[in-house]
Amino acid sequence: MILVTGAGGFVGVHLVKRLSALGLPVRTLVRSSTNGGRLRRVAGTLCQSAITDTASLKSAMQGVEQVIHLAGIFREGWKETFETAHHEGTSRLMQAAREAKVRHVVYVSALGAVPDRVYPFVRSKWLGEEEVRESGLPFTILRPSLVFGEGDHFLAPLKRSLESSPYVFIPGYEPLRCQPLWVGDLVSCLVNTVDGGVAKGETVALAGPEQVTFEGVVDLVQRELRDGRPKILLPLPLAATATLVLERVMGAPPLTTGVLDMWRLGATTSLNAVQNAYGFTPMPLSEGVRYLLSSPGPPPKRKSRRERMLTPNRLG
Numbered sequence: 001m002i003l004v005t006g007a008g009g010f011v012g013v014h015l016v017k018r019l020s021a022l023g024l025p026v027r028t029l030v031r032s033s034t035n036g037g038r039l040r041r042v043a044g045t046l047c048q049s050a051i052t053d054t055a056s057l058k059s060a061m062q063g064v065e066q067v068i069h070l071a072g073i074f075r076e077g078w079k080e081t082f083e084t085a086h087h088e089g090t091s092r093l094m095q096a097a098r099e100a101k102v103r104h105v106v107y108v109s110a111l112g113a114v115p116d117r118v119y120p121f122v123r124s125k126w127l128g129e130e131e132v133r134e135s136g137l138p139f140t141i142l143r144p145s146l147v148f149g150e151g152d153h154f155l156a157p158l159k160r161s162l163e164s165s166p167y168v169f170i171p172g173y174e175p176l177r178c179q180p181l182w183v184g185d186l187v188s189c190l191v192n193t194v195d196g197g198v199a200k201g202e203t204v205a206l207a208g209p210e211q212v213t214f215e216g217v218v219d220l221v222q223r224e225l226r227d228g229r230p231k232i233l234l235p236l237p238l239a240a241t242a243t244l245v246l247e248r249v250m251g252a253p254p255l256t257t258g259v260l261d262m263w264r265l266g267a268t269t270s271l272n273a274v275q276n277a278y279g280f281t282p283m284p285l286s287e288g289v290r291y292l293l294s295s296p297g298p299p300p301k302r303k304s305r306r307e308r309m310l311t312p313n314r315l316g
């Protein structure tokens with residue numbers, strides 16, 4: 001049995017669909033009933049609990065052999081901080097996993113995870129990693145760059161803000177860089193780790209096949225949408241303050257502290273990162289933007305050679 005935390009989120013829904021389609025036994029952990037409702041149509045067993053709720057975690061862990069830990073936040077709330085969600089939450093989860101004698105934990109961290117207080121989001125992901133490393137359980141840590149796909153926290157907010165504002169704001173006078181990864185490719189990596197044993201015991205940086213600047217992404221999106229809105233460069237400190245204010249007052253802000261942290265750090269790595277670790281070439285952002293913003297058809301099929309070889313129900 002594979003327990004997926006954060007299963008009702010962007011990556012979680014894509015992952016659970018794929019695991020279920022492969023016939024792998026999945027239990028999903030969701031915090032809100034809204035997310036639970038979304039998943040009920042997709043996956044088998046569903047548990048509703050926060051990862052900080054020790055008692056509910058204990059029952060969610062029964063019979064679980066592997067955990068894919070996705071639960072996390074991109075903006076802090078009045079009660080919940082990056083520290084409580086990623087550090088304390090991962091600590092409690094590892095404790096429950098240890099008690100349940102789970103045999104493998106896959107933690108989805110973030111590219112550039114460092115213990116640097118200047119970047120609270122990536123720092124908390126680093127502290128979460130430390131909890132996994134010190135848990136005594138066999139683990140794999142995957143560090144993706146920004147992830148794009150249906151329902152993402154990256155292109156979708158950018159498109160929304162283009163539609164609602166007369167200008168496009170670009171944070172930073174110096175170009176901010178990242179190396180976006182398609183959600184379908186991240187899911188392939190996760191499946192190949194839990195079911196194919198690829199990258200077991202490793203910490204792996206995962207990113208797409210091209211590095212882009214924030215402005216370059218805006219250009220791509222504007223070209224696709226045939227949008228000619230003027231761009232305005234914002235000094236980074238001003239952009240960071242505006243992000244902090246907007247994420248507190250807007251339901252769906254154009255940018256969040258977590259996403260901005262990754263841009264500021266420069267969430268980039270080798271262009272062959274996925275090829276080297278998993279043996280396939282991920283989708284370039286330009287292809288993804290075309291598919292996501294213009295063509296309503298099904299997403300391109302890009303499974304790795306290894307995944308095609310997988311047989312369902314290998315995990316009992």
Ligand SMILES: NC(=O)c1ccc[n+]([C@@H]2O[C@H](COP(=O)([O-])OP(=O)(O)OC[C@H]3O[C@@H](n4cnc5c(N)ncnc54)[C@H](OP(=O)(O)O)[C@@H]3O)[C@@H](O)[C@H]2O)c1
Nearest residue numbers: 006008009010011012031032050051070071072110146147
């Ligand atoms: N998307 C990216 O670009 C990206 C890049 C690098 C790393 N990552 C990492 O990948 C993971 C998945 O990302 P995502 O984009 O799918 O995030 P997401 O859409 O925000 O989903 C995360 C899910 O975790 C749940 N969650 C948060 N705190 C929780 C808690 N204390 N207890 C139980 N559930 C909790 C959330 O539930 P609620 O809906 O109830 O809040 C949400 O459903 C995250 O850990 C993220 O840091 C993502």
